[in-house]
Amino acid sequence: xxxxxxAYSGGLDTSVILGWLMEEGYDVHAVYVDLGQPxxxxxxxxxxxxxxxxxxxxxxxxxxxxxxxxxxxxxxxxAKYEGWYLLGTSIARPLISKVCLEVAREVGADAYxxxxxxxxxxxxxxxLAAEALNPAVKIIAPWRIEKFRKLFPGRTEMIAYCDKxxxxxxxxxxxxxxxxxxxxxxxxxxxxxxxLNVNGVETVEFGMxxxxxxxxxxxxxxxxxxxxxxxxxxxxxxxxxxQIVKTLNEIGxxxxxxxxxxxxxxxxxxxxxxxxxxxxxxxxxxGHRVIEQLTMxxxxxxxRDSLSPVVAEMVYYGFWYHAKMDALLAFIKDAQKHVTGExxxxxxxxxIQVDGRNSPNNLYDEGIAxxxxxGSYNQTDAEGFLRIQGLPxxxxxxxxxxxx
Numbered sequence: 001x002x003x004x005x006x007a008y009s010g011g012l013d014t015s016v017i018l019g020w021l022m023e024e025g026y027d028v029h030a031v032y033v034d035l036g037q038p039x040x041x042x043x044x045x046x047x048x049x050x051x052x053x054x055x056x057x058x059x060x061x062x063x064x065x066x067x068x069x070x071x072x073x074x075x076x077x078x079a080k081y082e083g084w085y086l087l088g089t090s091i092a093r094p095l096i097s098k099v100c101l102e103v104a105r106e107v108g109a110d111a112y113x114x115x116x117x118x119x120x121x122x123x124x125x126x127x128l129a130a131e132a133l134n135p136a137v138k139i140i141a142p143w144r145i146e147k148f149r150k151l152f153p154g155r156t157e158m159i160a161y162c163d164k165x166x167x168x169x170x171x172x173x174x175x176x177x178x179x180x181x182x183x184x185x186x187x188x189x190x191x192x193x194x195x196l197n198v199n200g201v202e203t204v205e206f207g208m209x210x211x212x213x214x215x216x217x218x219x220x221x222x223x224x225x226x227x228x229x230x231x232x233x234x235x236x237x238x239x240x241x242x243q244i245v246k247t248l249n250e251i252g253x254x255x256x257x258x259x260x261x262x263x264x265x266x267x268x269x270x271x272x273x274x275x276x277x278x279x280x281x282x283x284x285x286x287g288h289r290v291i292e293q294l295t296m297x298x299x300x301x302x303x304r305d306s307l308s309p310v311v312a313e314m315v316y317y318g319f320w321y322h323a324k325m326d327a328l329l330a331f332i333k334d335a336q337k338h339v340t341g342e343x344x345x346x347x348x349x350x351x352i353q354v355d356g357r358n359s360p361n362n363l364y365d366e367g368i369a370x371x372x373x374x375g376s377y378n379q380t381d382a383e384g385f386l387r388i389q390g391l392p393x394x395x396x397x398x399x400x401x402x403x404x
Contacts, residue, residue, distance in 0.1 A: 003027035003055065004111035004140055005104040007096055007126070009037075010045035012169045013115040016158045017142050018052055019165055020151070021113060027055040029107050033096045034061040036183025036242075038207075052167055056107060060099050063183050067241035070095055070320075071184055075284055076229040076332045076339075077304070078292075079312040084262045086278045086285065087315050088185030093125035094320035101133050113140035124267050125318035132321035181207060183245055185258075185278035193273055200261035200275040208249055209277045212256035212350030219348045221355060222251050224287040226343075229336030231284055245280045252279025256350040267317045283345065286352045291341040295361045304335055 004021060008014045008030035021028045030049035032042065039045055042059050049057035070091045081087055100112050112130050116122035118141065127139050142148040152158050155175075162169045177191035188204045201211060224244075225233040233239060234247045252258055258279035266272050292301060307328065314325055341359025345352050367376045 001025055001027050002111065003029065003107065003109040004113050004138075005029045005031055005100045005107070005109045006054075006113045007100050007115070008032050008045075008049055008054075008057070009115070010039070010048055012155065012158055012162070015048075015052065015167050015169050016152060016161055017113065017115050018049060018054060019161065019167065020142060020148060021140070022053050026111070027109075028053070028113075029103060029109055030054040030057040031100050031103050032057075032059045033099045034059055034063060035066055035092050035095070036063045037181045048168065052165075058103065060103070062095055062099060064240060064242045066092055066095055066183065067245050071245070071281065072230055072241060073329055073332060074311070074315060075231075075281070075288055076336050077308050077311045077328075078285065078289060079308050079315060080285075081312040081316045082262070082264055084260050085264060085274070085276060085312075085316075086185065086281050087312065088182065088276065088278050088281065089180050089187050090121070090125060090316045090318075091320070092182050092184070093122055093318065094129035097126050097129035098133060101130060101137065104134075104137070110136075111138040111140050113142070116141065116143065118144040119268065119270070121267050121316065121318070125320075128318035129321055176203065179207075183242060183249075184281055185276055188275040189272060193275060196263070196273060200273075201259060204275050206259065206277050209253040209259055209279050210256050211259070215254065215256035215349045217349075219346045220251065220255055221344060221346055222248070222283065223342060223344045224248075224284070225341070226288060226291050227340050229288065229292075229332075229339040231288070244284075248280030248283045252283045252347065253277075255279075255347040257347055257352060258282035259350070283347070283352065287343040287345055288339070290343045290345075290354055290357050291359060292339055294341060294357060294359045294364055295338045296335070297363070300335055304332070307331075 002025065004026050006014065006018055006021065006028050008018065010032065018028055018030060032045055034042065046057045046059050074087055074091055079087060081090070097112070104110070104112060114123070114126045116126055123141055123144070127141070130137050130139060152161065159169070175191055177188050177193045180187045186207050188200070192198050192203055193200055223235050224231055231241070231244050234244055239247060258281070259275075259277050261275045263271050263273045296304075311325075311328055314320070314322065319325060338361040340361055341357065343357045344355040346355045365376070
C-alpha cells in the first residue's frame with residue numbers, strides 16, 4: 001500500500017482526512033507537531049490517531065526550535081507583513097513541513113498530506129516548504145480535490161462522518177470564528193470576523209491577552225537583554241528562547257499588549273480580515289528596536305529596513321527554504337553582531353514605553369549630540385558638507401529653473 005505522512009492536529013478536519021486517506025488506500029502516519037498549541041491531552045491525541053487506524057502516530061515537540069531558529073531570525077529582521085502582522089502562523093508552517101518530511105523519510109512514505117484549504121495561505125507555505133526540501137515529494141491536499149469536497153461540502157457532513165465512524169471530536173456546526181494558536185501568538189479569522197463592521201476586539205475571546213481597558217491601572221516594568229540581536233534574559237534571569245517568549249506572553253498578556261485587527265492581502269490574491277494577539281513577540285520587537293537604535297550603523301539599519309518587507313513577504317508567502325532567504329539570513333546574522341544591550345520597558349494598558357537603555361556597543365555620544373554649547377562637534381564643518389551635498393541641485397537649478 002502507498003503510505004503518507006499527515007500533519008495531524010486531532011481536530012475535525014484532520015480526523016476526517018485521516019479516515020478518508022485510509023479509504024483511498026493509504027497507510028497513514030499521523031504527526032502532531034507540537035508548537036505550543038492548546039491540547040487537553042497530547043497522549044490522548046496520539047492514541048486517537050492509532051484508534052482511528054493510523055499506521056503510526058507520534059508527537060514532535062519543536063517549540064524551542066520554532067522560537068530559536070524561526071521566530072528570532074524574523075525578529076532580527078524586524079519583519080512585519082504589511083506593517084502589522086508579526087507572522088506567528090506563517091513562520092510555523094515551514095517547520096511543520098520539515099518535521100513531517102523527516103518522519104516521511106524515517107517511515108519510507110513518499111507523500112505528505114495536510115488539511116489546509118485551497119483558498120488560504122497555509123497550502124502555499126506547506127507545499128513550497130516541502131517541495132524545496134524534497135522535490136520528489138507528493139503533496140496531498142484533500143480540500144483541493146473535488147472528490148473530497150463533494151463528500152464533505154461543510155462541517156455538518158464532516159461531523160456526521162465522525163459520528164458514523166466513532167471518531168471523537170469536539171466540533172459544532174456553528175462557530176463564530178476560527179483560530180490558530182502556537183507559543184508565539186493566536187490568530188482569529190472567518191465566521192463573524194468576515195463582516196468588517198463587526199468589532200474584532202469585542203467579538204474575539206482572546207486567549208493570551210486582556211483588552212487594554214481591563215488591564216491593571218498601573219505600569220509594569222520589564223527588562224530584556226539582547227546579545228547579537230537575540231533576546232537572552234528577562235528581568236535579569238537567563239532563559240531559553242521558548243522561556244523568554246512564554247514569560248513575556250504572560251507579562252504582556254496581563255497588560256493588554258499585542259492585539260491587532262487588520263485586513264491583509266493573501267498570497268492567493270484575495271483580501272482577508274484577521275485578528276491577532278502576540279504579546280511576547282510585540283514586546284521583543286519593541287525592545288529589540290530600541291537596542292538597535294543605540295548600536296546599528298545608520299546606513300546598515302536603513303538597508304536592513306528597506307529589505308525587511310521583502311523578508312516579511314517571503315515568510316508570509318512560504319519561501320522560507322529559498323536561496324534568497326538563505327542569503328538574507330546570513331546577512332542579518334552579520335548585521336546584528338553589535339546589537340547587544342539591555343532595555344527597560346514600561347507596559348501600560350496596551351502601550352509600550354522606553355524607560356531606559358544601555359549597551360557596551362553604544363554609538364550615541366552625548367558630547368557630539370548635545371544642543372548645549374561646547375561638545376566635540378564643530379558646527380563650522382557643516383558648511384562644507386552642505387555645499388558638497390547641494391552641488392547637484394545648484395547645477396540643475398541653473399539649467400532647469402524650478403518655479404516657486
